[in-house]
Amino acid sequence: MLRQTLGAAVLLWVLLFLPALLFVPRQTEEEHPLLSAEQTFGSAPSVEVASDAAHTLRLWRDGAAEELSVEEYLQGVLRGEMPAAFHMEALKAQTVAERTYLYYQMAAGAKPSHPQADVCTDPACCTAYLTEVAAREKWGAAFEECNEKILEAVSATDGQVMYYGGEPIMAVFHSSSAGMTATSGEVWTADLPYLVSVESPESADTVPNYYSVNTFTAAEFREKFSADYPTAKWGDKTKDWVGDVVRTDTGRVESVTIGGVEVSGQDLRRIFSLRSTSFTIEAGEEDITFRVTGYGHGVGMSQYGANALAQEGKTWREILQWYYTGITIEDYTTP
Numbered sequence: 001m002l003r004q005t006l007g008a009a010v011l012l013w014v015l016l017f018l019p020a021l022l023f024v025p026r027q028t029e030e031e032h033p034l035l036s037a038e039q040t041f042g043s044a045p046s047v048e049v050a051s052d053a054a055h056t057l058r059l060w061r062d063g064a065a066e067e068l069s070v071e072e073y074l075q076g077v078l079r080g081e082m083p084a085a086f087h088m089e090a091l092k093a094q095t096v097a098e099r100t101y102l103y104y105q106m107a108a109g110a111k112p113s114h115p116q117a118d119v120c121t122d123p124a125c126c127t128a129y130l131t132e133v134a135a136r137e138k139w140g141a142a143f144e145e146c147n148e149k150i151l152e153a154v155s156a157t158d159g160q161v162m163y164y165g166g167e168p169i170m171a172v173f174h175s176s177s178a179g180m181t182a183t184s185g186e187v188w189t190a191d192l193p194y195l196v197s198v199e200s201p202e203s204a205d206t207v208p209n210y211y212s213v214n215t216f217t218a219a220e221f222r223e224k225f226s227a228d229y230p231t232a233k234w235g236d237k238t239k240d241w242v243g244d245v246v247r248t249d250t251g252r253v254e255s256v257t258i259g260g261v262e263v264s265g266q267d268l269r270r271i272f273s274l275r276s277t278s279f280t281i282e283a284g285e286e287d288i289t290f291r292v293t294g295y296g297h298g299v300g301m302s303q304y305g306a307n308a309l310a311q312e313g314k315t316w317r318e319i320l321q322w323y324y325t326g327i328t329i330e331d332y333t334t335p
Contacts, residue, residue, distance in 0.1 A: 174296025
């Protein structure tokens with residue numbers, strides 16, 4: 001009799017309260033501002049992990065480390081790295097390249113130049129960065145229109161990263177190429193399977209300062225070169241100072257013999273502040289002239305090439321798959 005009474009009571013409780021429990025509405029992140037993106041109820045794990053707003057990093061800027069979201073960081077980097085006037089698909093491609101390169105760097109660990117932070121704002125070390133305040137000053141009346149494009153490019157590609165072999169790639173990029181991009185082995189020590197040479201469609205018609213000229217007097221040339229290579233021997237005739245020029249398969253200078261010393265194209269570019277290693281060198285009676293094409297190391301995505309491809313109708317995914325061979329584009333997931 002007691003068991004029957006207890007059973008009836010349990011059944012009555014279920015009938016009275018279960019419907020209410022089943023239909024309690026969930027709070028969304030919008031309804032409950034204290035919920036972070038990582039705590040949002042009902043979100044699919046891949047979406048949670050991929051969101052730029054859900055991840056933070058440490059940025060070394062103005063002599064101090066500051067914490068900000070990946071979303072905020074990418075907005076600043078995109079403002080600093082690519083002209084906002086570029087086609088939206090090119091801006092999206094740049095954003096994904098930046099995001100991928102960020103996670104590649106973070107996986108590698110902090111650099112000696114900024115051990116307190118993941119990345120810095122020095123383009124020679126990491127990437128350029130432009131704050132909203134600086135962008136307002138730089139863009140003036142065009143700020144709202146330009147910044148809206150920046151925000152859209154970051155938002156539209158939220159969490160998208162390029163992978164090769166299950167890992168984020170070293171998504172390097174440069175300003176413009178002389179018809180072909182370079183392989184990673186031409187510039188650095190290793191050949192990476194996704195950083196091979198491909199055609200790039202930019203030209204003098206679409207790139208400011210696509211061709212540049214650097215001329216040095218004989219005295220200037222000798223002084224600059226000797227600072228790095230003091231064993232170079234200089235004859236009486238300037239035109240005899242420059243010897244054999246060896247080029248890579250993509251037409252860039254691999255090495256040049258100067259004053260009897262063989263020097264790499266990369267070193268020569270650094271010594272004389274040339275825009276790229278796609279150059280010719282001409283020694284005259286009293287001076288030496290470099291004629292240079294393009295700007296940057298030439299590896300990975302060409303920014304002006306990406307813009308040209310976007311204007312031809314290619315999407316940001318197609319642009320990235322053009323410049324980075326064999327990659328996949330997926331939601332970022334933490335290791």
